[in-house]
Amino acid sequence: MNNKNTQNEQLESILRRAHVPEPSLELKERIIAEAAKAWNQTSPELPWQIPVRRLLVSAAAAVFVIWLANCSSDFTLAKWQSGKVPATSDQPTDIEALPEMPYGPFVRHLASLNRRSSVIDASALNDHIEALRHILEESPQGGAAKPPTPAGSRSRLILDPPSNISYS
């Protein structure tokens, strides 16, 4: 340790044999003249200007980020937007025909079912109602509903036991 300290001191003494020159008078005049010129050219910043400038820069940055996000969103969704918007509401879209569905086949199937069920086919509905009416007319009571069972009486769901069954 002592040896190291001695070596350091020796090295410091060698380094100190040299010295760095002080700035010359010419250099001082030149630099002060330049600095004075810069002083006159730049107006001093008022204290309130700094936060206002920061606020403006932050607002501009925020607007830019939002604009960038919008652009990115539009670009990503561009392929999902068909050219004729009214056609999608008028007639059901063929889901199978759409390219690159982002979901698996099961979800695609559900989506297509959902689309189909939302479409009302007037003629099919009319046929269905006609069939129901026909069934009701053919029934013995002529489609009249039975009155509700009074409370305390036996439920209609429990069948009457056959008379020929004995429990002994």
Add this chain to the structure above:
Amino acid sequence: MNRSRDNILDKKLPDNMLRAALARNDPAAVELIWDRYAGDLLAFLQGVLCSRHDAEDVLQTVFVRIVQKRQRLVKARHLDAYVFRIARNESLRLIGRRKKERTIAAVNESCLIVPEDRRQPNDLAEQLQAALGRLPLPQCEVIVMRIYRQKTFSEISGILGLSQNTVASRYRYGMEKLRTLLENLTL
């Protein structure tokens, strides 16, 4: 202890005067900045750039920057650290530009001066400068401030905005490297 207190007291007055002059927007502040920083800044820049010519050019740029940012200087918490940070940034910018343009320092003039003495080798200044030039920048700047501007570790830590331990360890590592670089001189 007394010495460090005196240093603090010595430093406080010009510091306040400087801030007041800058706050008044008084052009005389440039002279005060020169008196306070020019010597240290020039030594620091010469150590970093290894060229007196480049150091003088960068010193001019540093003064122009200080003048342009004078209102920020008034509010700076550590005046010395702020000024030396500007100097460091400007010198690094010059080094980066040199690397980009693949040019060398304009004038390969020695920054160090060795008094005429028969016992000393003629090229001592060149050898010392070459050795300092081969040190990493953080170590070089600490050694230059310590050896050639007689700053204490405490003062250097204030100037560079580092802890005293960091400054001391940079100095120690730098000296170890210098010892190997200048082995023939020390022996």
